[in-house]
Amino acid sequence: MALVSVKQALLAAQAGGYALPLFDTFDMAATDGMFQAFEAKRAHACIGLYGGFFERPNARANVAYIRECAATAKVPVSLMLDHGASFEQCVLAISLGFTDVMFDGSRLPLEENIAQTRLVVRAAHAVGVAVEAELGHVGSGREYQSFGAKRLGFTDPAAVERFVAETGVDFLAVAIGTAHGVYQGEPQLDLDLLREIRRRVEIPLVMHGGSGLSDAQFRGAIEAGIAKVNVATELFMTSAQRITEAARARELSYFDISRIAATTFQERCGFYIDLFGAAGRV
Numbered sequence: 001m002a003l004v005s006v007k008q009a010l011l012a013a014q015a016g017g018y019a020l021p022l023f024d025t026f027d028m029a030a031t032d033g034m035f036q037a038f039e040a041k042r043a044h045a046c047i048g049l050y051g052g053f054f055e056r057p058n059a060r061a062n063v064a065y066i067r068e069c070a071a072t073a074k075v076p077v078s079l080m081l082d083h084g085a086s087f088e089q090c091v092l093a094i095s096l097g098f099t100d101v102m103f104d105g106s107r108l109p110l111e112e113n114i115a116q117t118r119l120v121v122r123a124a125h126a127v128g129v130a131v132e133a134e135l136g137h138v139g140s141g142r143e144y145q146s147f148g149a150k151r152l153g154f155t156d157p158a159a160v161e162r163f164v165a166e167t168g169v170d171f172l173a174v175a176i177g178t179a180h181g182v183y184q185g186e187p188q189l190d191l192d193l194l195r196e197i198r199r200r201v202e203i204p205l206v207m208h209g210g211s212g213l214s215d216a217q218f219r220g221a222i223e224a225g226i227a228k229v230n231v232a233t234e235l236f237m238t239s240a241q242r243i244t245e246a247a248r249a250r251e252l253s254y255f256d257i258s259r260i261a262a263t264t265f266q267e268r269c270g271f272y273i274d275l276f277g278a279a280g281r282v
């Protein structure tokens with residue numbers, strides 16, 4: 001299938017009370033495992049490439065590989081720039097064929113975040129690409145006790161309507177107590193804040209920092225209005241753990257390492273697809 005924007009699939013998820021996962025890939029083994037999971041579960045494939053890795057040549061190679069896999073995939077595939085760092089990076093991603101871009105202006109003052117997001121939206125919408133932005137700031141799990149656990153960076157619900165109206169953004173990533181990477185301590189989510197944001201705007205809401213939440217926390221966030229959940233760290237950590245365990249037990253070939261990575265991605269991505277209610281939707 002051809003690559004398609006994730007927008008219609010996210011609107012369907014929002015209406016249906018389930019969520020789509022976005023999984024970040026870094027190499028072909030991870031991508032292979034994801035595609036096996038999306039196809040086995042009959043789920044819309046939403047794959048992210050992280051903006052921080054985007055200047056390397058393998059970003060372009062990854063795009064080409066994902067496009068090849070999508071051409072023969074039995075499910076629709078969306079390719080999203082994750083945490084686009086600038087207007088220029090978002091435009092580069094669009095020129096490479098990304099179907100959706102996230103512009104992350106969450107560290108900027110509100111007015112600057114609005115101004116830059118609006119610019120990205122204008123360029124993206126001119127060529128049919130959907131845009132995700134972030135209001136509030138989802139911090140790092142390493143700093144969780146001094147940041148997220150203290151409610152620093154949380155999305156201000158009073159700013160949400162204006163941000164969405166003035167930027168024209170398609171999806172909004174919110175900060176409600178999650179963090180990127182490994183959590184220091186237990187994550188605490190503010191689902192009342194999420195419900196309030198949900199009441200104020202119509203567009204699909206996105207939760208970053210999925211690695212390390214409990215199944216009940218995922219379900220609660222989806223029930224309270226999250227339509228897309230980004231997961232990356234847990235997939236890479238579990239794959240590394242399984243490769244390490246296998247290497248302690250026996251001598252591994254290079255091919256064993258790729259195979260363990262791919263099968264771990266398939267299993268863990270399948271787990272999230274089921275948990276979020278995204279299986280069997282396409």
Ligand SMILES: [Zn+2]
Pocket residue numbers: 083180208209230
């Ligand atoms: Zn993120």
